[in-house]
Amino acid sequence: MNNMIIKNASQLVTCSGFEAKAGKDMGKIHVIEDGAVIIKDGVIKKVGTTKEVLEGIDASKYQVIDATGKTVLPGFVDSHTHFVFGGYREEEFDMRLKGYSYMEIMNRGGGIANSTTGTAKAAKEELISLGKKRLDAMLKFGVTTVEGKSGYGLDFDTEIKQLEVMKALDKIHPMDITKTFLGAHAVPSAYKGRGDAFIDFIIDQVLPYVVENNLAEFCDIFCEKNVFSIEESRKLLNKAKEMGMKLKLHADEIVRIGGAQLAAEVGAVSADHLLQASDEGIHAMAEKKVVATLLPCTAFSLKEEYARARFMIDNHCAVALATDFNPGSCHTESIPLLFALSTLYMKMTIEEAITALTINGAAAIDRAHEIGSIDEGKKGDLVILEFPSYKFIPYHIAVNTVEKVIKDGKLVVD
Ligand code: NIG
Ligand code: FE
Numbered sequence: 001m002n003n004m005i006i007k008n009a010s011q012l013v014t015c016s017g018f019e020a021k022a023g024k025d026m027g028k029i030h031v032i033e034d035g036a037v038i039i040k041d042g043v044i045k046k047v048g049t050t051k052e053v054l055e056g057i058d059a060s061k062y063q064v065i066d067a068t069g070k071t072v073l074p075g076f077v078d079s080h081t082h083f084v085f086g087g088y089r090e091e092e093f094d095m096r097l098k099g100y101s102y103m104e105i106m107n108r109g110g111g112i113a114n115s116t117t118g119t120a121k122a123a124k125e126e127l128i129s130l131g132k133k134r135l136d137a138m139l140k141f142g143v144t145t146v147e148g149k150s151g152y153g154l155d156f157d158t159e160i161k162q163l164e165v166m167k168a169l170d171k172i173h174p175m176d177i178t179k180t181f182l183g184a185h186a187v188p189s190a191y192k193g194r195g196d197a198f199i200d201f202i203i204d205q206v207l208p209y210v211v212e213n214n215l216a217e218f219c220d221i222f223c224e225k226n227v228f229s230i231e232e233s234r235k236l237l238n239k240a241k242e243m244g245m246k247l248k249l250h251a252d253e254i255v256r257i258g259g260a261q262l263a264a265e266v267g268a269v270s271a272d273h274l275l276q277a278s279d280e281g282i283h284a285m286a287e288k289k290v291v292a293t294l295l296p297c298t299a300f301s302l303k304e305e306y307a308r309a310r311f312m313i314d315n316h317c318a319v320a321l322a323t324d325f326n327p328g329s330c331h332t333e334s335i336p337l338l339f340a341l342s343t344l345y346m347k348m349t350i351e352e353a354i355t356a357l358t359i360n361g362a363a364a365i366d367r368a369h370e371i372g373s374i375d376e377g378k379k380g381d382l383v384i385l386e387f388p389s390y391k392f393i394p395y396h397i398a399v400n401t402v403e404k405v406i407k408d409g410k411l412v413v414d
Contacts, residue, residue, distance in 0.1 A: 004380070004409050005059060007036040007050045009067035010388035014047060014374040015074050015355060020291055020318035020363030026352040031390070035072060038062070039380035042408035047374055065404070065411075069388050073354065074373050075144025075381030075407065076335055077361030080248075080272050080293050080322035082182075083134045084127055084162045085152045087118020089327050093301075102302050102329055103226065103254060112152065112186040112222075115327050119152035119162065127165040128172075134325070134333065135175045140413055141335035142383035142402040145176040147322070147365050149220055151185030156206055159183050163215040174407040178365040180248060181207070181216035184228055184236055199232045203239050211243045218269070218365070220248040223262065225255035230262055237266045246366055252277040254304075264288040270320065270364040274307045275299060279315075282308070286316040291364040294356070295324035296341035297332050310347040319348075320364040321356040336398045343394040350391055380409035
């Protein structure tokens with residue numbers, strides 16, 4: 001049956017809206033008590049109280065889910081991950097516990113370069129099977145759309161292989177996948193000290209193939225001291241934009257070099273990390289409506305300071321939250337941890353955190369018109385919590401409160 005009714009929800013949190021919510025609007029999540037939703041052929045058709053929604057409906061034609069005592073929310077959107085990779089880096093985690101920093105490990109030849117070896121070695125089938133397992137884990141946390149990046153190739157073949165793996169997974173897995181080309185994730189050893197030449201290689205040799213074969217919607221870069229400079233980042237991003245791609249940046253994560261301002265200048269859809277973003281950078285992002293995607297699980301894992309979410313929201317930014325799931329700086333796909341950190345340590349309200357993971361997550365991948373809220377006409381992507389209030393999400397600290405997940409109108413986690 002392709003039609004579904006979800007009824008009697010203690011709280012139906014719609015997060016209603018078709019674009020990013022900035023500043024104070026992030027607190028508005030719109031809760032309907034005793035709520036119901038009708039989904040037909042994967043699309044949300046009716047939203048309201050159970051009484052309003054069921055009036056005149058012949059329920060025998062629908063799969064009916066009784067959500068008495070439960071909370072219904074839009075499916076979560078994890079808008080920043082690196083989930084396709086071969087090999088793990090548990091030794092680096094241990095080194096960090098012993099006092100080495102992320103950048104020290106990278107400068108000694110570890111870090112991202114380490115994952116390029118494992119990813120180059122892995123056959124496509126193996127990466128697909130690993131990716132599937134990781135997507136399954138995310139789905140159980142209520143994630144119905146994920147963004148995934150390349151960036152563990154740093155050569156033509158492996159970058160393309162990662163993007164093709166995501167394309168294949170998008171076809172076989174219920175999760176929707178937005179693909180991002182992150183060829184400029186690190187300077188490979190063959191180009192040591194010649195980041196500018198590597199950017200030229202990406203622009204001349206890889207980007208055209210990615211665009212021609214429609215392998216990615218976004219182009220991203222690790223704009224960071226000792227990785228890619230502002231000038232190198234500007235060059236690549238403007239070129240990618242010229243070729244029709246949308247833009248993202250890993251910006252101002254470890255050292256403040258002006259990545260947030262660059263994101264505003266080039267018209268990026270989002271700038272991500274931003275632990276060190278300056279006041280001016282944050283104001284520029286708010287003005288140009290660049291989504292500030294914050295990744296507190298990474299700050300937690302690297303024992304860095306958290307990004308200034310409160311300042312950003314109070315200064316009219318639209319903030320999204322994402323896991324940054326990857327094999328190095330942040331090996332977790334945990335949405336409960338993300339809620340715990342953002343509410344307990346980043347001064348975000350529960351409502352703001354929910355907005356950041358739904359409609360603003362959708363906006364961070366330019367999908368706010370079709371996902372991220374429970375609005376008529378949007379995809380039937382919903383999460384049902386086992387508890388009667390959305391406040392249980394962070395309250396049940398770092399524990400998964402998701403009971404059911406509905407993707408495109410189909411029950412995929414039960
Ligand atoms: O978003 N900061 C750069 N890139 C990733 C880390 C990738 C890795 O260490 O493998 C991030 O944290
Ligand atoms: Fe990242």
